Amino acid sequence: xxxxxxxxxxxxxxxxxxxxxxxxxxxxxxxxxxxxxxxxxxxxxxxxxxxxxxxxxxxxxxxxxxxxxxxxxxxxxxxxxxxxxxxxxxxxxxxxxxxxxxxxxxxxxxxxxxxxxxxxxxxxxxxxxxxxxxxxxxxxxxxxxxxxxxxxxxxxxxxxxxxxxxxxxxxxxxxxxxxxxxxxxxxxxxxxxxxxxxxxxxxxxxxxxxxxxxxxxxxxxxxxxxxxxxxxxxxxxxxxxxxxxxxxxxxxxxxxxxxxxxxxxxxxxxxxxxxxxxxxxxxxxxxxxxxxxxxxxxxxxxxxxxxxxxxxxxxxxxxxxxxxxxxxxxxxxxxxxxxxxxxxxxxxxxxxxxxxxxxxxxxxxxxxxxxxxxxxxxxxxxxxxxxxxxxxxxxxxxxxxxxxxxxxxxxxxxxxxxxxxxxxxxxxxxxxxxxxxxxxxxxxxxxxxxxxxxxxxxxxxxxxxxxxxxxxx
Numbered sequence: 001x002x003x004x005x006x007x008x009x010x011x012x013x014x015x016x017x018x019x020x021x022x023x024x025x026x027x028x029x030x031x032x033x034x035x036x037x038x039x040x041x042x043x044x045x046x047x048x049x050x051x052x053x054x055x056x057x058x059x060x061x062x063x064x065x066x067x068x069x070x071x072x073x074x075x076x077x078x079x080x081x082x083x084x085x086x087x088x089x090x091x092x093x094x095x096x097x098x099x100x101x102x103x104x105x106x107x108x109x110x111x112x113x114x115x116x117x118x119x120x121x122x123x124x125x126x127x128x129x130x131x132x133x134x135x136x137x138x139x140x141x142x143x144x145x146x147x148x149x150x151x152x153x154x155x156x157x158x159x160x161x162x163x164x165x166x167x168x169x170x171x172x173x174x175x176x177x178x179x180x181x182x183x184x185x186x187x188x189x190x191x192x193x194x195x196x197x198x199x200x201x202x203x204x205x206x207x208x209x210x211x212x213x214x215x216x217x218x219x220x221x222x223x224x225x226x227x228x229x230x231x232x233x234x235x236x237x238x239x240x241x242x243x244x245x246x247x248x249x250x251x252x253x254x255x256x257x258x259x260x261x262x263x264x265x266x267x268x269x270x271x272x273x274x275x276x277x278x279x280x281x282x283x284x285x286x287x288x289x290x291x292x293x294x295x296x297x298x299x300x301x302x303x304x305x306x307x308x309x310x311x312x313x314x315x316x317x318x319x320x321x322x323x324x325x326x327x328x329x330x331x332x333x334x335x336x337x338x339x340x341x342x343x344x345x346x347x348x349x350x351x352x353x354x355x356x357x358x359x360x361x362x363x364x365x366x367x368x369x370x371x372x373x374x375x376x377x378x379x380x381x382x383x384x385x386x387x388x389x390x391x392x393x394x395x396x397x398x399x400x401x402x403x404x405x406x407x408x409x410x411x412x413x414x415x416x417x418x419x420x421x422x423x424x425x426x427x428x429x430x431x432x433x434x435x436x437x438x439x440x441x442x443x444x445x446x447x448x449x450x451x452x453x454x455x456x457x458x459x460x461x462x463x464x465x466x467x468x469x470x471x472x473x
Contacts, residue, residue, distance in 0.1 A: 016418035020427070021169045023415045023460075026403075027448050028166035030414075033396045035159035039220075040392040042140040043385070049133035050330060051375050051382035056101055056131075057114030057124035058330075064096040068117040071294045077120035078102045078113050085111070090293055090311045099123050129259060138260035141223065147260075149225035154440060157224035160217045161441020165434055167210050167217075174203045195405040202398040209391050216388075219369040222266065226440055229270075236362035237270040238354060246280045246351045248272035249318070256312060256322070263329045265338055266370055267363025274342050274351040275318045281349025291348050296321050299348075303341070307332065314345040321345055327371040333378050335367040416462040 049055060069077070075087050082104045089103035099114040114124040138144055145152030176185040188204040190197070222228040240248050254269040262269075289295050296311055300323045309325040321343040327335040335356065342352040356367060375382040407413025435442025452460065 016421050017424065017427075018173065019415055019418050019462075020421055020423065021172045023417060023452075024448075025166060025169035025173060026414050027452075028162045028169065029399055031444065032159040032162050032166060033399060035156060036163065037393055037396045038143075039140060039156075040389040040396075042136050044389045045136045046133060046140060047375050047382055047386055047389075049131075049136070051379075055133055056112040056126070057099060058091075058094065058101060060099050060114055060123050061097055062099055062116045062118060062123070065118040069120055071297055072292070074100060074115055074117055074120060075102065075293060078104060078115055078122070081113070081122055081125060082106060082111065086313075087293065088313050088315070090297065090313075092297070092305075092307070092309050092311075093117060094308045103128060134259050134261055141260055148223070149229065153225045157221060157226055157438075158440045158444045160221050160224065161227070161434075161438035162444055163217045164214065164438065165431075165441065165445065167214055168430065168434070170206055171210060174207050195402055198398050198402050198405070202395060202402060205391055205398070206395050209388060209395065212388055213392065215369070216373060219366070219373045221438070222366055222369075223262065224440075227438055232362065233266065233270060236267055236360050236366070238267050238359060238363060240272050240274070240352075242358070243274065243352050244280065244282075247275040247278050249275050262370075265326050265328050265340065265359075265363075266366040267359045268340060268354065274320055276314065276320050276345040276347075276351075277318055278344070279347070281344055281347065281351045282353075284343055284350040285348030287348065289348065291321070291343075291345060296323065296343060299323075299343075300341070305339070319345065320351060327367065327376045330376060333371070333376055333381075335371040335376070338367055414460070416460055419461050421461070 053059075068074075071090065075090075078087065079085060085104040085106040087102055088105040088110065089101075091101035091103075093100050100117045102113045102115060104111045104113060110128040112124075112126055112128045113122055115122055141153065141156065142148065142150060143152030143155060145155075147153070174185060176182050186204055186207055188197075189200040192200050222232055240246070249272050252270050252272050253264045255273070256264050257269070285291060285295060285299050293311060293313065300309060300311065305323060305325055307325075308331045309323060310329060310331065312322040312324070314320055323341040323343070324339065325331045326338040326340065327333065328338075338356040338359075340352070340354045341350060343349070344351055356364060359367060371377055372381065373385075375385040403413060431445060435445050
């Protein structure tokens with residue numbers, strides 16, 4: 001066997017790969033920075049409306065008394081203000097110091113009513129639709145262009161997919177070289193000035209938030225129409241077949257969501273709802289008990305629902321009573337306590353009882369991931385998510401400033417390849433893997449690659465690595 005000969009790494013090859021990564025980091029950023037800033041800004045606003053100022057009056061304060069009115073009396077108080085409506089949903093108070101919420105279904109549009117459960121006084125009465133939270137959530141998820149699966153949803157899915165490419169290329173560009181330690185690379189160099197300082201801040205802050213940004217992008221992609229709806233969510237949906245010979249509807253749990261707001265657990269959205277009117281089901285309400293909002297709420301407490309939980313009234317003749325308590329609806333800050341119970345409106349039998357432990361693996365991961373994504377785990381989660389959004393905005397702005405300071409007047413200023421650059425096989429494999437994992441992102445990568453291939457060499461190649469280093473480009 002011939003002895004191995006130690007060879008020095010080729011700095012030119014390294015510089016060539018660096019410049020190629022830089023060019024593709026630029027391409028990804030060129031497309032996604034506007035989307036990323038929009039997502040961060042709207043995310044901050046959503047955090048305010050869900051974590052600080054609820055628009056339906058959930059967190060208004062009431063004076064506790066020894067006894068509350070019965071649910072029948074509370075319903076009558078609400079319906080007195082809307083005699084042509086019917087109760088469609090009841091949401092139990094957070095605590096003894098908070099109001100109960102009722103959704104009243106009307107031909108002219110549903111209303112959400114916050115009620116003092118002790119006195120029956122209406123504290124707030126507003127339309128269910130048209131809240132700022134709903135509007136901003138629609139911008140955040142669909143850009144106000146269609147619904148889930150529409151053009152706005154597709155654009156955001158492309159941006160989120162390219163965001164993963166930007167993280168991969170950005171990590172390569174940041175990776176410490178020439179004896180620089182990881183710790184040193186994580187800290188900005190405030191001794192620098194001008195573009196150098198902006199670059200140092202961009203790199204260090206980008207490195208700190210990279211893993212969190214990856215989490216937010218992937219958990220957000222799980223809601224997207226293609227990667228989420230057609231792939232991941234489809235095979236992570238809770239199977240209705242687990243219920244014992246329970247007839248199911250052609251309508252799924254997603255029908256219980258309110259507009260752009262996602263209130264049903266992710267893993268249940270594509271699961272069909274059960275139907276009332278059969279002999280199926282397990283023992284539920286006692287047979288002699290009238291099945292009313294009052295008795296269903298009492299039954300819910302008997303089987304373990306405490307604090308804030310929700311009851312959806314059957315929507316039609318074959319609909320079911322639904323008891324639920326989950327983090328998607330902000331009922332609790334513990335996603336592992338999620339529970340959804342469906343009850344036959346005629347027999348009172350339990351048709352389905354779905355707990356966190358019953359979710360598929362990815363359904364469990366999403367229950368926890370979405371709770372983190374939306375700041376549902378408490379004030380610390382709201383605060384950290386707010387800080388993260390601000391850092392994302394700064395990273396985008398610093399990237400724009402760096403580009404503006406570097407680009408020649410009247411030109412786009414895309415970083416250029418080194419002369420006669422050839423893409424390494426490893427880079428092609430990584431790119432192909434990302435393209436297959438995220439189809440719309442793969443389509444965008446292919447589009448950019450075709451455009452890049454068609455650009456004449458004189459506009460996309462520059463001199464040798466030595467000349468580049470000397471030029472300080």
